[in-house]
Amino acid sequence: MTATFIGVRHHSPACSRVVRSTIETLRPAYVLVEGPADMNDRLGELLLGHELPVAVFSSYRDDERAHASWAPFCDYSPEWAALTAGRACGAQVRFIDLPAWHPAFAERQNRYADAEQRYADVVDRLCKAFAVDNVDTLWDHLFEIEPDELLAERLDAYFDLVRDESPAGADDTAREAYMARWIRAAIQEAGDRPVVVVTGGFHRAALIRLVNGGSGGSGGGAAVAAGSGGGAAGVAGSGGGAAVAAGSGAGAAGVAGSGGGAAVAAGSGGDGGLDDVGWPEVPRLPDDAIGGSYLVPYSFKRLDAFDGYQSGMPSPGYYQRLWDEGPRGAADHLVEAVVGRLRKRKQPVSTADLIAARTSAEGLARVRGHRHPARADVLDGLATALVGEALDVPLPWATRGLLRAGTHPVVVEMVAALSGSRVGRLHPDTPLPPLVHDVTATLERHGFDGAAEVRLDLTTDDGLARSRLLHRLRVLRIPGFVRETGPTTGVDPVLEEHWTLSPVDTRLPALIEAGAYGVTLGEAANAAIEERVGPSAGDVERLAGALFDAALCGIAELSGRVLTEIGRSIGASRELAPLGRVLAVVLGLWRHDRLLGTARSATLGAAIASAVDRVLWLAEGIRGGAAPADLARLGALVATRDAILHAGPALDLDRQGALEVMARVAAAHDAPPDLRGGAFGFGWSLGHGGEAARALRGAGTPETVGDWLAGLFALAREALLTVDDHAGGIAAATRPGEAEPEGVVVAGGVAAAARSGEGVAVGGGAGAAARPGGVEPDGGVGAAARQTVAAAREDALVAHVADAGGVVVAEMPADGVGRVSRERLLDVLDELIGMLADHEFLVALPALRQAFTYFPPRERDAIAGQLLARRGLAGSGRALLRTEAPPEVLLRGHALEADVDALLAREGLLDPVAIGAASDVPEPA
């Protein structure tokens, strides 16, 4: 009796051919396949006659971890060939690998992913020796398009080489030990008849060693014949003429060794000590865990969408053709599909281009030593002929991995044609995916199975649970569940949802399809949302949508992989405004959401941390001088400041780094004024700003001062209102224990009192500045700012306490040289505006009005009152804010009066100086 080991690359048509022909020739008693052993009782289900691709979906959940993975099969999978060919010749077919829920698979989502991450070094060397771009081209070159003679030997030599030089991890070792037990048992059971073992090529050499070593003691009559005959050393590259072993002499020797020493003795009797003889047990699910494996339909698109270490062979559409029609047919079909797709998109593809593409592909095949054009030959030929300009990113088949942004549209179509659009369908007799039963039962329980209008109160446990159920169905795109109204951001005070339910025929197919996502509705919704997070790079609004859906579905924590994705996606965003909106919403949820229960969730925390980093990065890059204030951009700064303030310690945000960035932005002369003002307010409100009045004096010209103030008021409008010059500054300057230079710090009140007697010319502008229209500040911003007020007040309190204990002397310098160093912002503003000429004031007015919209009416009253007090005028501030006539009428009246005055002055009827002073007086209506 012998066992034949076939090492395969998952989803390789060439390997499938070897598997099929080997099984048909040997007609073995047992065919052992790398696959989940817990499916062995249900192999019949797999072979019902599905339209491939289908997958075995496995899920697992216990207190510590949750895991979902797929084992996809398509027509050309070697594992599928082993199943079908084995069954056809009457062999016993067994899956022999650990179940998918076993901890050895904890990091895997795709059971049939390539193992090549584990042998990247060897593959690199091979690629260099054969002068090909990457492992996929190498694989095509060596195996896929070559004729079948000696194919098995070449495969064995290749896999022996990579295994010899690459270490196996603990997970691999555990799996191999388990598989070896199955093989030994099968050899023993089979008696004189052969056994065929189909596993990933990476495991083959180790399995031979294990099976051999584990039974070597008895030295019975059985022999284990390794598949490689002796032609192993003859693996020569047909193109470059380089041998596989080029650059690794030791590897070559190893290959020859495994070829020569192929036949080894295997134990037949087992003279004791070998307690693992007999079929190994299939590991049982731990008692506290739930999970299982089920058949689900699959699609080429999903098969191609695995990335990084989860990925397998790319381009399922192409390899399906290769399997069906051979390399020539596959190449022709590829050209046809690409051209068809391009023409459908109205891209011109001329006959001359086609001829050029065909010629190039044939030429490339010849240069590379291929009898028929391989995948990369056809693609290269098409790219050469059809792309008539410089590319922005390298061709995807030269680099591997997912398509990158900026890929040429022609190339995008080419990759789509490779990928194919086939979608699998399960045989009607297949047991329905458990999700269908779960959903049906749940819907019945809640009485949601008919048409209905449903109103849910989210504040009750029952209402919330039902809402989650419906939202989960919604994110899985199960038709017939439409939400009419309900919360849209998580911080809006909507406590009720209104749904319309309507049963439709397409619900069952959609549920079966969704069965690929999970066993229970919660799991499935979780997987669907995680899938949405992945490709949202740079699109933060979409990401926010996914996160909010997760909150609505009651999924508090997404997996660690998704957290990384969220960070990456936010890191790729380019616009401050949407990022700010998202950050504000997410921060709101993180802080306050008791309704949906996402407060303090790690997922949102990760999003907040990434967004804060990204806002700081983007803010520093905005240049370009004066521009109108961008309120959305300022909103981003507000959200970031709030995040630092409220989530900083909990999420370990870099407060110091943020303050440094903002200090630089505030000082950058080429940054837009609103951003500079905002950056200043950022520091100020966190107690590190410096002196607001001085910064205002530096804010520049009439054109920019309003925008600068808009920035400042967006983040720290209390800078204008505090009676002390500013709270944070004092807090920073007078930390207890620090000596203050005498005569520098003057209490703001004293300074104001001292100045109020100065009789500064009463500026009409100041009144106007305090006369913004009745525009209400945006609710969200107001709310955020209000919280900050509270925080700033605490700071101010600390400052007062510090004042009391510190050495603070209220004293005006006598010589007047060291002017008052701390001024009230309002005074300075009043002074600045008073000094504006009429036309300058008109230039500054719109931006100033906008800036003052950040103040709610009550605060505007207070400002107006202070302005009046500054001039020693009695009266109500409120009266100053309301004019009875519309501003245009006032303006016209103003102009008329000016004309009359000018006329009177010309006729010598009035003293012009007196007129000038009088006309500047604000007119309280």
Added chain:
Amino acid sequence: MSPARAGKTSATTDSTTDTDRTSRGDKMANGKAASNSNGNGGPPRIQRPPAEVRFADELARLRESDSGDRPPGWALSLQAARRFILGDEAAGITRKFVGDPSLIDRALVTLATSRGLMLVGEPGTAKSLLSELLAAAVSGDSTLTIQGGAATTEDQIKYSWNYALLVAEGPTRRSLVPAPMHRGMAEGKIVRFEEITRCPLEVQDCMLSPLSDRVLAVPELTGDDAMVFAHDGFNVIATANTRDRGVNEMSAALKRRFNFETVFPIADFRTELDLVEAEATALLQRSGVTVPPRRDVLEVLVTTFRELRTGTTERGDTMDRLSAVMSTAEAVSVAHAVGLRGWFLRGDAGSADDIVSCLAGTAAKDNPEDLARLRRYLEQQARSRKGKQWQALHGARHLLPG
């Protein structure tokens, strides 16, 4: 322009990019060729001989062992030409170009067809070196070069006249001075057209009939000399710089006669790091510095260059690209300068501080926007990286001027 002149021009322009991507082997061969010709009292040594001279022995060996089919007019088969550029350790052929092998395949196949080859890419991606190597491999001659520029005229592309003879004899074959295109067609060789988009459009368009009809008319002459028909082996390799995109866009008619190949900066971090290390070590030795550059410092340097070049960090964050050219060649020269500073100022191998000092001059040049981008990178990106050298880089950010 005479052929000799053309050759010299190409040699001088190429020498600015010659550190780029040439492997250590290139340098060794270079040195060997140079020492051969520079014996005591021998002729002055040529700074940079053309590729077919530098690699004469490799080309000879390839020709001897070449068993493949040669396209008509070619000096080597496609397979041998491929090995000449990509290297073949077993046969002692050095690797001369670091990049995707498939690019070379496509370029060679294009040259064997009736379309010209257009190499486009960022500055400093070794397009000129690649075109030189391809010409040397295919024709055994890389000197038929036209250097494009604002002042290039049709004379320098097709042919001009020896005016003394023209006056004495009238237009004859003897008084005609063939320019690279004339020679390339008559002799069946590859013509290189460097920086084609820097020529005015109307000058570019004189390439149309040689490329499509494969014929060059000389209306001044009569009889057989009036038409120069292209011989087998003739084709054109043009290079263009994506930074010059829009300076002189090519006409659609001319574009159609070229296959475009984009040459990308080295994709693999490790490959680029190795290359920078090897080149910088060689340069430093020549400058009398005896300590090799530190690998961890170079890692920071190469990472910085790659991220500023692509506008993407390792983690995937997008940033603004620098407008300055951040090619591998520039990285090598910064690594060289870092080594020099370290050794001659302090006697060590150079540190992250030196990188910052040198970056201002090479990366930011006189562009204040680039300087601001660089500063932002050092402030925010370097800050969050782990590793001693990154922290040192962040700490040295104040060394940027301004």
